[in-house]
Amino acid sequence: MNRSGFTLVELVIAVGLAAIIFTGAYAAYSSILDTVVNSELRTEAANVINRQIEIMRNLPYEDIGIVGGTPSGVIPEEQMILSGRINFLINTYIRNVDDIFDGTSASDTAPADYKLIEVLTSCPSCKHFVPLAFTTTIAPKNLESATNNGSLFVNVFNGNGEPIQGASIHVVNQSVSPPINFTDTTNNIGQLRIIDTPTSTQSYHITVTKQIYSSDQTYPPGAAQNPNPVKPDATVVAKTLTTISFAIDKVSQINVKTSNNLCAPAPNQKFSIAGSKLIGTNPNIFKFSTSSVTDSNGLFNFSNIEWDAYNFSLLSTSSDLLGTIPSLPLIVNPNTVSDFQFVVTPAAPDSLLVYIKDVVSSTPINGASVTLSSGGYSKILTSGHAFTNDSDWSGGNYSSESSGMDADSTSGEISLLASASSTYPTSTEWLISNTIDTNSTGASFYSISWLPTTQPSETGNSVKFQIAANNDGTTWNFTGPGNDSNAYYTSSTSDISGLYNDNRYFRYKIFLSTADQNYTPTVTSVKIEFKSVCVPPGEVLFNNLQSGAYNISVSASGYDLATSTASVTSNYQQKNILLLPSE
DSSP states (O other): OOOOOOOHHHHHHHHHHHHHHHHHHHHHHHHHHHHHHHHHHHHHHHHHHHHHHHHHHTSOGGGOSBTTSSSBOSBOSEEEEEETTEEEEEEEEEEEEOOGGGOOTTTOSSOOOEEEEEEEEEOTTSTTOOOEEEEEEEOOSSOOOOOSOEEEEEEEEOTTSOBOTTOEEEEEESSSSSOEEEEEEOOTTSEEEEEEEOOEEEEEEEEEEOTTBOOEEOBOTTBTTBSSBSSBOEEEOTTOEEEEEEEOOBOEEEEEEEEOTTOOBOOSOEEEEEOSOEEETTTTEESSEEEEEOOTTSEEEEEEEOSEEEEEEEOOSSEEEEEEESOSSEEEOTTOEEEEEEEEEEOOSSEEEEEEEETTTOOBOSSOEEEEEETTEEEEEETTOEEEEEOOOTTTOSSEEOTTEESSSSTTOEEEOOOTTSOOOOSOEEEEOOOEEOSOTTOEEEEEEEEOSOOOGGGOSOEEEEEEEESSSSOOOOBBGGGBTTOOBOSSEEEOTTTSOSOSEEEEEEEEOOSSTTOOOEEOEEEEEEEOTTSOTTEEEEOSOOSEEEEEEEEOTTBOOEEEEEEEOSSEEEEEEEEOBOO
16 A cells, blocks of 8 residues: 655645745734724724813813913813723813914014914824824904913024924913913924913023924023023013024034044043033033043043034143144034044143144144244154154063063163173174054154163164064064165164155164173163154144243244244143244
């Protein structure tokens, strides 16, 4: 007898097809069920709205208004109503309307011609429920009567002057009877018209908000924290139209970073930030002003930031400011993410930061030669350039060294290694530095210098350097002047411009030798001048200064020579120099 059945593959296919069919059928059933439920909910919501409208139509005309609103009345602005075992949230908006037929509120003695009513119903506990709205008008039984009230129009626009629809307007006035406290929204031209408003002097406090937007408001005059507000609470005068405008826009984010000029994080740096918009004068009160501290990674983020021009100040006493990236002020546009970086160095008072700008464009100028002098002191730095300095190689703080080199016996000094008899090898010994990471493949290198500048005459031509740079961090081909592997830098300040540019990683190799075994050359400091992404543009820092008056001279290609003075009187100060383009 022949027997037949399903193979395993056929069984798997059959089960899969059944699952697909069942899933599709269930999805269709769920969709139909949701549609039926939502249809029933919307029917119930419509019934709730109809009942609310019917209640208002049966009220005396003067009672049709919002509790605490204008027009004032007995209708709650927001209420929960149970209907069909469902709690519906009811928001009611009632506005006086000034019909153009008999004149507008500026000239109309009875501007409240009729009332516009909007009822919005939502269901917070319902799934996929779309809010339902109903709008109607109710007019007085007889002609409206003249009034001694005024009108208040609130305009809301964005940073480009474009009207904002749906902005929330909260109006409070406790000095009138009954008190006013209500919320309404702007129309499609960004305006809320509050018709037939009780008169009051600087008592209408108005706050404008919208989700993911900044906010704006009026302020009560004479308050201790803001005695002279730029935008005081509004005044409504009898038979007069008062118009007040507010500007809001989508909020932005600022990412603040504190680092050194090699982009390494500088943690726990205190700083302040302030916008340029004022909410008060005499004294000036900024709309946004605060202080914060970067975290252990040198980072701090501000969200919900209003578009504005922001200034920052470093408040840390342990660091001096080398500059900022970008230069100040930081311009923040609506709905953007902006990065701001403090570049710092360990504090070495007294310090003077000199910032070089174009007088026409206010942009920073790189490559300017800045001379600071006073009495016997004179020093020249180049704007937009930075230095990294090695001054302690002890504890193995280097890549490698030859057997006759000593970087560990004396902290802050490299020398030849003394033998048991206190003599030094006459062979040439060497040490290779740790890798200097500029964090930029487009870095430029300008000079290498070292201390001390002179060596004992007995040692002969005793200190030499070679340099290697790359973008892979592993290929180190050391060269001297002209990129020659057989050449060496022998001047204690050597120009290396253009030879090692567009490389991220950098190392130097020190060569020491002596002609007399009783003497050793020494190196106590090696300084590299460079430029990379974390070097602030247009700025130079002079530190370890003596208090007193200094002369500043600035020269740059394409600009007239500029001179100025600075008085160094504190741990840290800043001086701005503006250069005029040459004719």
